[in-house]
Every structure is written in structure tokens, then in C-alpha cells.
Amino acid sequence: MKVAVFDSGIGGLTVVKSLLEHKLFEEIIYFGDTARVPYGIKDKNTIIRYSLEALEFFKNFEVDILITACNSVSAYAIPELKQNAPFPVVGVIEPGVLALERKINDKEANILIIGTNATIKSQKYQKLLNQKGFFNLVSKPTGLFVPIVEEGIFEGEVLEAAMRHYFKDINKPDAIILGCTHFPLIAKNIKNYFQNDTTLIHSGEAIVEHLEKDFSLKKRFSKTSLKLFASENPEKLKVIAKVWLKPSIV
Numbered sequence: 400m401k402v403a404v405f406d407s408g409i410g411g412l413t414v415v416k417s418l419l420e421h422k423l424f425e426e427i428i429y430f431g432d433t434a435r436v437p438y439g440i441k442d443k444n445t446i447i448r449y450s451l452e453a454l455e456f457f458k459n460f461e462v463d464i465l466i467t468a469c470n471s472v473s474a475y476a477i478p479e480l481k482q483n484a485p486f487p488v489v490g491v492i493e494p495g496v497l498a499l500e501r502k503i504n505d506k507e508a509n510i511l512i513i514g515t516n517a518t519i520k521s522q523k524y525q526k527l528l529n530q531k532g533f534f535n536l537v538s539k540p541t542g543l544f545v546p547i548v549e550e551g552i553f554e555g556e557v558l559e560a561a562m563r564h565y566f567k568d569i570n571k572p573d574a575i576i577l578g579c580t581h582f583p584l585i586a587k588n589i590k591n592y593f594q595n596d597t598t599l600i601h602s603g604e605a606i607v608e609h610l611e612k613d614f615s616l617k618k619r620f621s622k623t624s625l626k627l628f629a630s631e632n633p634e635k636l637k638v639i640a641k642v643w644l645k646p647s648i649v
Contacts, residue, residue: 400616401426403462403486405453408436408549409636410581411468412643414491415625417603419644422619423610426626428460429640434631437545438471439515439579446517450476454484456628462486464614466606468580470495470514474521489610491602495576496527498605502598503574506532511569514578516540524578537572541565541582548581551639554588562592577601584643 402424404411408431418427430453432438438446450472457465465488467473467480473490480488499510510533512524519540528536543561552558571593577583583601590599610616625644629636 400424400464400618400620401428401460401462403428403430403457403460403465404468405429405450405457405465405472406431406468406580407438407449407471408433408545408581409639410545410548410579410584411466412640413580413583413601413603414466414468414606415640416644417606419623419625421607422621422623423607423616424463424623425620426624428457428462428626428628430456430628431630431636433549433629433633433636436549437515437542438469439517439540439542439545441471441517443475443517446471447476447479450480451483454480458485464489464610467491468602470579470602471517471521474518474523487614489606489613491580491606492523492527492578494605494609495578495600495602496524496531497609498602499528499533499574499576499600500531501605502600503533505573507535508533508573509535509570510537510574510576511572512536512538512576512578513541513544513565513582514538514576515542515545518578524576537569539565539569541579544585545579545581548584551635553585558585558588562589566592572597574598574600 473492519538
């Protein structure tokens with residue numbers, strides 16, 4: 400089994416980490432569109448166009464499933480990708496909601512959703528959570544986190560200033576949905592900002608469960624190989640992957 404993982408930049412490595420740990424696939428092909436990151440400030444039609452261009456790249460490989468790790472792509476481009484792909488396409492928003500359901504039993508819990516402008520504007524998380532009975536929601540676009548992470552800044556004053564900017568008027572939530580795959584890379588700092596007892600949710604936590612349920616993937620491979628590609632500066636992607644995926648990477 401071979402899986403493709405597509406992201407606007409390096410953030411999709413947080414999904415790759417879960418896939419590596421569970422060894423559902425023999426091979427993972429990762430492509431980050433680092434030349435055009437972030438997608439979250441772009442309009443719907445541009446996000447769809449970029450996504451279809453990435454799909455053409457993956458058609459060069461005999462993949463069995465494509466995971467769009469980018470929440471902005473998952474919010475806007477899934478129908479077009481499914482229509483044009485010769486293999487199944489899976490987004491990350493539904494797994495994120497699934498992860499919250501597993502961790503938060505109280506339907507009255509105060510939930511903060513953070514993501515790019517495009518993801519928050521799409522209302523996809525909000526609508527799915529409403530369907531599950533969660534209505535105490537605050538949505539906050541936090542797009543600056545994406546270029547900060549892309550720069551390899553995972554702590555320090557720049558990140559602290561961005562968190563103060565976004566969170567200064569927000570009461571401590573019971574749970575935070577990290578609605579961008581870049582955000583788990585700074586999850587520790589976000590948790591510390593809200594004094595550690597806030598539950599953090601991200602799609603990578605539930606992606607394996609989602610795949611097992613929808614595609615009946617049960618076999619575990621003894622070894623998973625990983626191939627990394629980027630539209631710009633692939634060496635930087637590989638350096639960050641080595642740090643973030645260790646010891647999962649093989």
C-alpha cells in the first residue's frame with residue numbers, strides 16, 4: 400500500500416508522523432507546495448487550482464490513497480480532487496472532528512477553533528461540530544502561525560507575540576481544534592499559553608482511525624519508507640522532517 404500526503408508546506412508532516420507510527424502503508428509520498436505557502440490567504444478558486452496541480456504530480460506514482468493534509472484544501476478542494484483523481488481522496492477536517500468527539504464528552508464545552516483565514520471562513524469545522532451537538536464555539540483565524548512555523552520558529556518571542564495578538568481577548572477554552580496541520584508543531588507553546596489544562600485536538604490524531612474505518616486498513620507493515628518532495632527548498636523540508644519525525648522516520 401502506498402499513500403500520498405499533500406500539504407501547502409511542511410505542516411502535513413504532523414499527519415505523516417501518525418502514519419509512520421502506525422505503519423499502515425509500505426510507502427509514503429509527501430509533497431509540500433512550499434513555493435506557494437500559505438494557502439490560507441488565497442481564494443477558493445486558487446486553492447482548487449493549486450490542489451489539482453498537485454494531483455497531477457501524484458499521478459506519477461502508483462498511490463492507493465491521497466490525504467490532503469492541508470485544512471484549506473480539505474475545506475475547498477475535496478470535490479474537485481475526488482472528481483479528477485484515479486484513487487480515493489481523504490481530507491483532514493472530518494478526522495479532526497472525530498478526534499474532538501473522542502476526547503470531549505461534554506457538549507457544553509467551550510471550544511476554540513483556530514486555522515487559516517480560508518479554513519475558518521469555510522465554516523466546515525463549525526458546521527460539522529454543530530451536527531455533533533457542539534455549539535459553544537469560537538472561531539479565530541490565526542494565519543501568522545503558518546509562516547512562523549515555515550521559518551522553523553517553534554518557540555521564542557516572535558511566536559509569543561503572535562499568540563498574545565490572537566489570544567489576548569479569549570477566555571481559556573476547554574478544547575482547541577488546531578485546524579491547520581502546521582499548528583501541532585507549536586502545540587506545546589499554545590498549551591502553555593492557556594496554562595496546560597486545555598485539551599488540544601488535531602487531525603493527525605484521528606487520521607489512522609479514519610482510514611481504518613473507511614478503507615478497512617488493518618495490515619501493519621514492518622517498514623515504511625518515506626519520500627519527501629517540495630516545490631521549493633526541499634532540503635529545508637527534509638531537515639525539519641528529520642527533527643519532527645524522529646524516531647518515527649525509517
